[in-house]
Amino acid sequence: MRDLLLVGIFLAVLPIALRHTWIGVLLWTWLSIMNPHRLTFGFAQDAPFAAAAAGVIFLSLFITRDKLRMPWSPPVIVLFLFVFWMCITTAFALDPGDSWHQLNKVLKIQLVTAIALMALHERRHIELFIWVNALSIGFYGFKGGLYTLTTGGGGRVWGPAGSFIADNNHLAVAVIMVIPLLNYLRTVATHKYLRLGLLLLMVFCAFSALGSQSRGALLAIAAMTMVLWARSQNKVATGLILAVIGVALIAFMPSAWEDRMSTIGTYESDGSAMGRIRTWQFCANLAADRLTGGGFSIYNVQNLAIWGAPGARSVHVAHSIYFSVLGEHGYVGLLLFLLLWWLAMRQAARLRKASKGKAELAWVFHLAGMCQVSLVGYFVGGAFLQLAYFDLPYNILVILIVTQRWLDAGGWKAGAAGSVALAGGSAQQRLSSATATHQVAPS
Structure with missing residues (x-):
């Protein structure tokens, strides 16, 4: 069926x-x-x-x-340079056959990313794109949160097999990343039951992330929470609310979960953590020896024997967006990767600055802020996960770029901006009121 x-x-x-x-x-x-x-x-x-x-x-x-038009902004140019550099590193890869296979997967994602940049022009395009991304991951957040609640936190939440988010750690970071997007959709929605449903979905996503038992996810949640607190004007009240929510969520989890999370501070005695650190050293050694890195397929005992860290007996994937890019594409690839995401955060800050205090652009102000929070979760959680080529952060980059194009086009000045039917026509007024009430400080 x-x-x-x-x-x-x-x-x-x-x-x-x-x-x-x-x-x-x-x-x-x-x-x-x-x-x-x-x-x-x-x-x-x-x-x-x-x-x-x-x-x-x-x-x-x-x-x-x-209308199809590419927005040739700095983030787009750097993205294309990064993809071009990956093609070069694959041509000089240590294992060209398997690296070409992996490059083919990455190119499919990036080609559609490029088409999305060309095709998404109107506000309704942007918001529907947000809905698809948020609910696609939110589905697993709901499913995983329900499982965590029914098992008392005793089970472990996994993603769909054969996907980027099949691993429990990967799913946790993806779920965390969509919580800010769900919050944006909740803010612009006018129907109270829709707002309530999105709020409940955010809660389920939080339980799902904790139920994954991912230490990287816990660090990502903490980083996102700090960003939200830092931006609030009433830091005392916001801090108390966030603290109460955090304590309630953690109190629900069993002692086994607390024991696993406590190993964050004692990583030296954790074999898994030390294995990752040795793999990171392997990636750094490889990048220092080869300008183009080793290509996508570098994690094997032959390469470990040449570039491995002292004491390393086996090699696993880097489990880090930064070290995986470093080992696979060298320091040039890592520089382009870091520059891309720095430009993405700068793009969001530019949107917030341009839309601050304008009622008709309140949705842009809030969207850019939530995209920043989502990317912070990716930067922190991804530091311990193999998600450098995952679709979702690149889709958030698309959202920021096409929103800037929409803003620069000036259609909003003539009242041309519309919201998706699900959100309702008065979303802008409601969001303006919410922004005035909660007044988030600019980045």
Whole structure:
């Protein structure tokens, strides 16, 4: 039944995606982020949905009458340079065959990222793109939160098999990243039941992240909480509220969870943590010896024998967005990677500065702030996870860039900005009032 339902939805959307490229982008994003085919049990589980959606998107570029234009801003240029550099490092990879295979996966994601930058122009495009990203991961946040509650925190939450977020740690960071996006959607929504539903979903996502038993996720939550507290004007009240919520969530978890989290401060005695540190040293040694790094496929005993850290007996993946990029693409790749995300945060700050105090742009102010909070979760949680090429942070980058283009186009001055039907027509007034009430300080 699930197989037929998924195929039915897919076939119903395909003709629309063929006429409107931005619809194709939403379809691809849903398939890529949520992996709904992994929730089926029959023929649909291994069907090439993503390949079919990609084919329709590329064909739509020649058919659609919608506006397609690339916003050549600094983050876009650096993103393309980073992708180009990955192609170079793959050409000189230690294991070219497997590295080309991995590059093919990355290029598929980045090609659709480029098309999203071209196709998303209107506010409704942006908000629907946010909805797809937030609910695709939010589904697993709800599912994992419910599981955590029903098991008393005794189980461990996992993601869909065969996806970027299959690992419990990866799913936890992804769920944490969408909580700020859900908060943005809650703020602009006008229907009270929708706002309540989104609030409950955020709570379930928080329980899901804790239920993953991921230490990196706990650090990411702490970092995001600090950003939210630092931005609030009434730091005492905000701090008390956040502290109460945090204590309530942690108090629910069993002692086994507390014991695992306590190893953050005693990593020297943790074999898993020390294994990661030795792998990080391996990546640094490799990057110091090769300008282009080793390519995507570097984690094997042969390379460990040459570039491994003293005492290393086995090598695993880097478990860090920073060290994986360093080892795979060298210091040039790491510089481009860091520059990309610095420009993304700067882009968000620019949006907040341009929209601050303007009622008609209150949604932009809040969206940019929540994107920053989400990226902070990625920067901190990703420091301990293999998520350098995961779709979600690049989709947040797309949101920031196309929102800046929308703002620069000036359509809002003529009252052209509309909200998606689900949010309601008075979202701007409600968000303006909320911004005035809670008054978040600019970044």
